[in-house]
Amino acid sequence: MTSKRQLALGWPTLIDVSLKRRFLYQSIQPNGLYCVNSDKYRCIYLTGCRALDSSSMLAGNTLRAKCPGSRQLTVQMMQNPQILAALQERLDGLNGSPSGYMESLPKVVKRRVNALKNLQVKCAHIEAKFYEEVHELERKYAALYQPLFDKRSDIVKAAYEPTDEECEWKADEEEELTVSKQDEMKEKAKLEEEKKDEEKEDPKGIPEFWLTVFKNVDLLSDMLQEHDEPILKHLQDIKVKFSDPGQPMSFTLEFHFEANDFFTNTMLTKTYKMRSEPDENDPFSFDGPEIMCCTGCTIDWTKGKNVTLKTIKKKQKHKGRGTVRTVTKTVPNDSFFNFFTPPEVPENGELDEDSEAVLAADFEIGHFIRERIVPRAVLYFTGEAIEDDDDDEGEEEADEENDPDYDPKVSSPLHTHTHTHTHTQPVPL
Incomplete structure (x- = not known):
């Protein structure tokens, strides 16, 4: 067969x-x-x-x-x-x-197979405990990373000017060694010109740092609209905060903004709640912590600046009199800032297909920001991390093609799980 x-x-x-x-x-x-x-x-x-x-x-x-x-x-x-x-x-x-x-199979063999399944369930519960301890370890090291991320933020927003020693980079030194005497004179003249231009412009910090990061990453740039960019120029930092010890597993993305004309908030938040325990109805599907749901925040928009809404005009004809009038209507508008108002999961856990798809994408984006963007922001700013990601994807695709169990439908490294009646796959954390 x-x-x-x-x-x-x-x-x-x-x-x-x-x-x-x-x-x-x-x-x-x-x-x-x-x-x-x-x-x-x-x-x-x-x-x-x-x-x-x-x-x-x-x-x-x-x-x-x-x-x-x-x-x-x-x-x-x-x-x-x-x-x-x-x-x-x-x-x-x-x-x-x-x-x-x-x-x-004979009944006696089936009985023994059931015993193996019970052992497998116990393994899943031990694995869940393992991931809980990993989460605690992650929380511990997040505190060690944070001073470095805070200094990064200070440099980006011009609160701190790095020293010459801090600005030295090995790649620059190697490049200097390859420059000949003639090229050195040209390079010196060019640097002097650039210095004069910089003195005229006097840029502070690293302008549009986070906006550039977003535009360099396909997963995030797909969310951006032209009207979002002037707002994201005011984004100064993104932080990840983990739930306190003893509390249910979760993490919060904090988007810190400088004062701007678009909203009065100085910080926008998105919280993702997780679960690290096997599902009683399907224990064998457990593959690490899952993002179960997420909550956004209220954006206090300045009047007339809400980019998540747009006004359209429609002409309506009166059935009886035949007269035509223009009706103004406010409708939702595509925007990155819809990220802060995700679909709410009803108590019965059932969502329509569109909401299910939105949440699945949302979970993937939140996970990606936490795992890749925040820890390696400068490399996404320069584009170096994007090249690394492309190389990794190429290697994964080659491995998958050689894997006899490879399913081409499940090609993303990030899978999503929503706590609804219709389940997608979990985000492994």
Whole structure:
């Protein structure tokens, strides 16, 4: 019998699925898509050409048909997005289906397998404790990092001017060694010109530091609108604060702003609540702490400056009189600052698909800011971290392609979990 793993490897074989001891075989061949029900040994050629009796065929063999015009029909079918969507849905349903092996085991063996499952649940609970201790360790080291991050913030907002010694960088020294005498004279003249220009401009700190970071990272730049940029020029720092010892696991992103004309807040916050314990209904899915929900904050916008809303004008015609009037309406507007008003999860935990997708993306962004942006901000400012991320992704893709269990649908290194009736995957922290 053909293994489902072969499909992941890209082999042109069949898929086997056990459904009440009846096996359904499917195969995409150069000349069409076939299904065989092994109870009836009847092959259906799905392009609609004709049905073929296949009683002489052995289950598991590749099925083919000599059908006039079948290749053209197959091409037409594969160009139809509705057919492709239906096919993908069917294949998704087949992937991961039980093989039927467990059902065939004797009762006494099944009993022992259940004992192993109970041991596995206990392992999951130990793993949960491990991650809780990791969280405590992370909190401890966050306190050690913070003075360095505070100094970074002071340099960015011009509260502190670094010394010559602090500004020395090895790469600059290596570059200087490669410069010839003639080039040295040119470089000196160029530096003097730049110094004069800088004295005229007199820039303070590192202008637009965080805005540049956001624009350099695709995950964040996709959220930015043109009207967000003037506001984010006033962003001076982003901090991560962990929950106090003994409190439920959580972290808060603090966005610190200088005084500006857009809102009166000096700090905007986003809190992510986490859970590090196996789900009673699905303990084997536990893979570390999960972000369960998040809460934003109220932005006190200056009148007329709220970029999360826009005013539109619509013309309405009176049914009776036939007169036309213009109606002004306020509607939501795309903006980075919608990040601070995430969808609320109802008490029953059920969300519509759009809200589910928004929350899943939100969790990924919050996790990314915490894990990558805040600790390595200068490298995202210069673009060096982006190159490293691209290299890492290239290596991961190569590893995944060689992994027989690789699922191309789950390609992101960050998975999300929302505490709703319809579950997505957890964010491993």
